[in-house]
Amino acid sequence: MKKKILVANRGEIAIRLIRAIQELGFDAVAVYETPDEMSRHIRIADEAVLLGDGPRCDYLNIEKIVAAAKKSGACAIHPGYGFLAENPFFAKACEETDLIFIGPNSKIISDLGNKVIARQIMADAGIPMVPGSQNLKQGREGITEALEFAATYGYPIMLKATSGGGGRGIRRIETDEEMVEQIPVARSEALAAFNDDSVYLEKVVINPKHVEVQILADSFGNTVHLGTRDCSIQRRNQKLIEIAPSMIKNQPLLDEICDTAVKAAKASNYLNAGTVEFLIDKDQNYYFMEINTRVQVEHTVTEMITGIDIVRNQINIAFGKPLSFTQDNVNVRGHAIEVRINAEDPKNDFMPEGEKKVSVYRSTGGFGVRLDGFVYQGYIIPEVYDSLLVKLTVHGFTWDETVGRLKRCLQNFAIRGPKTTIPFYENIAREKDFVNGDFDTSFIETHPHIFLYDEDASEVGKLARFIAEIHYRRENPFAK
Numbered sequence: 001m002k003k004k005i006l007v008a009n010r011g012e013i014a015i016r017l018i019r020a021i022q023e024l025g026f027d028a029v030a031v032y033e034t035p036d037e038m039s040r041h042i043r044i045a046d047e048a049v050l051l052g053d054g055p056r057c058d059y060l061n062i063e064k065i066v067a068a069a070k071k072s073g074a075c076a077i078h079p080g081y082g083f084l085a086e087n088p089f090f091a092k093a094c095e096e097t098d099l100i101f102i103g104p105n106s107k108i109i110s111d112l113g114n115k116v117i118a119r120q121i122m123a124d125a126g127i128p129m130v131p132g133s134q135n136l137k138q139g140r141e142g143i144t145e146a147l148e149f150a151a152t153y154g155y156p157i158m159l160k161a162t163s164g165g166g167g168r169g170i171r172r173i174e175t176d177e178e179m180v181e182q183i184p185v186a187r188s189e190a191l192a193a194f195n196d197d198s199v200y201l202e203k204v205v206i207n208p209k210h211v212e213v214q215i216l217a218d219s220f221g222n223t224v225h226l227g228t229r230d231c232s233i234q235r236r237n238q239k240l241i242e243i244a245p246s247m248i249k250n251q252p253l254l255d256e257i258c259d260t261a262v263k264a265a266k267a268s269n270y271l272n273a274g275t276v277e278f279l280i281d282k283d284q285n286y287y288f289m290e291i292n293t294r295v296q297v298e299h300t301v302t303e304m305i306t307g308i309d310i311v312r313n314q315i316n317i318a319f320g321k322p323l324s325f326t327q328d329n330v331n332v333r334g335h336a337i338e339v340r341i342n343a344e345d346p347k348n349d350f351m352p353e354g355e356k357k358v359s360v361y362r363s364t365g366g367f368g369v370r371l372d373g374f375v376y377q378g379y380i381i382p383e384v385y386d387s388l389l390v391k392l393t394v395h396g397f398t399w400d401e402t403v404g405r406l407k408r409c410l411q412n413f414a415i416r417g418p419k420t421t422i423p424f425y426e427n428i429a430r431e432k433d434f435v436n437g438d439f440d441t442s443f444i445e446t447h448p449h450i451f452l453y454d455e456d457a458s459e460v461g462k463l464a465r466f467i468a469e470i471h472y473r474r475e476n477p478f479a480k
Contacts, residue, residue: 002027005102005315006069007045008090009080010059012372012391013297014041017078020311022046029072031065033058035382040374047072055384059083062093069099076100076318078311082386085294086113102318104272104293112268112291115162116200122288125267127260130279130287132202135162136183146179146201153203159183161190162198169193170237172204205287207442208279210234211246211254212292213261214302216313217270220322225258226302226310227332229275233428233443235350240421240444241428242298242338244305247399247437250284257286264291273299273314297340297391300370304336304395335402338393339410339425341373343381343418347451353418354383360416364409368395368402381418389420403435423453 006029007017018028018041030045033054042048049068051058058064060083069077077099079085085103088110094101103109112118116135123129133149136142150157150173159182161169169190173179183199191197214226228246231239246254261276268291275296277289299310308330313323343353361377373390381387392409396402410426427450428434433443444450 003076004029004046004072004074005076005078006031006049006065006072006074007041007080008059008065008077009083009085010036010039010041011386012374012388013080013082013295015044015374016372017080017311018045020309020315021078024312024315026315029069029074031059031068035384038379040376055382062087062090065090066093066097066099070097074099076102076315078102078315079294081294081297086292088113100318102272102314104270104274108268108270109293112293113163115160115164115290116198118268118290119288121268122264125263127264127267127288128286130202130205130289133200135198135200142199143180143183146183147176149201150176150179156204156206158202158204159186160200160202161186161194161196162200163194163196164190168237169199205279205281207440208232208281209246209248209440210239210277210289211248211257211280211286212275212277212296213258214296214299214310215261215265215270215274215276216310216317216323217265217272217274218317218323219271219320222323222326223262223265223270224323224325224327224330225261226306226308226330228254228258229298229301231298232440233434234441235444239298240340241425242301244298244301244336245332247439248280248284253280253284253286260286260288264288272317273310297388298338300372300391300393301336301338304368304370304393305332305334306330307333334395334397335399336393336395337402337406338391339406340388340421341390341392341413341415341425342387342421343389344387344421345419346421346424347455350421352383352387353420354381354385354387356381356418358415358417360414362412362414363390364392364412366405366409368405369393369409370395375415389415399437400435403429419455423455424450427451427453 004027005021007014021028027046030042030048031051032042033051035055051064077094084090088106091101091106091109131153136145155174157173159171159173186199187197210232212229217223230243230246233241264276273295275292278286280286344350358379363371370393371390375389394405396405407429413422
């Protein structure tokens, strides 16, 4: 009988995990809530278990997911990203019930999920970091500490949730008045989001580049990096476009950052796949940010430039196998770009377009193109989940080739029903600074014209091409 692995997630990442699981010869067990009963991930899995009516609460229910794994006979659980992926209590529950958790162990997740502990580990290892505080004390003492930190380092300052992640629990503070006002608000939000109201401070790096390094570490002491990614194009600390490798034209600096990422992983006794994130200032000084203890949304760009299947390696490492390659075997070829096609209206503060039916879905393809998605024509987008529909990743030998491929793919992509981020990305792909590889975390704010597009005209044009192709196929059934 085949061994089974349960996928504790939904949407495109669940499909990505199921494919890797099946390719390795395991059966894949999907879980779902009632609003997801028409989702593709439960159709392609070998079996599926209904967790409950949800929404969202059952995907977050550790007891229900562990019970589903036991009921199905699964020997392992892959959490993907989001939901419970960085929850140490989930990893601990797996460890206590003899389920293999495909990711780092609970102690690593706990230590690195606490940003203050993570900073201390890196400081002890001599890794450069942005000046920051310990956890602020409660009440007036904490506010006094914060004001003293601001007096020492100057504004602007980032107020961060200690247990935060994924761009959540972060706010930029510009004055003493804002500091006094925002600390209790931040504590309340952190408690609601992470069940931990601890907060701390970091000095802001003005308009940095956001560069991260993919790492893999097995239980035999082998730790390798898979090069860099640039995630600088963001909105409110949420990544919009991911690029590999970084476009910084200073290879010795990037090599040093990659070596530092491996050093950081070893200092934290890291195991499995993870991402070490850095900020780089205008003087090309770099600073440790955090380690994400999961597979990233943007792992696809790294897979495209290295040819290494990160999810496959995650599973093999979790089952006690050593890495099948060394650092010398990792070769970066060309460039890759990923865009997240969401059911959102960029012109309306990226408002989600839930409960809309996808009346037309015509994807793109061709050489150097990868699609990770779960949407299909006729699918009704649930209002209660993330708005991501499909990730479009393109690869090319040169940056110019890659950008040209991205433009072509976006122009040929047609989704009718919900508004999407496609025309927004089309504008970015035509923007001169993007084409020149010149961008940092201020890109969205400093290029407001990328929001100026005629969505109706764009969609009508795509729909017209789509209808024209249907008529052509009817009249020329054997045409290639």
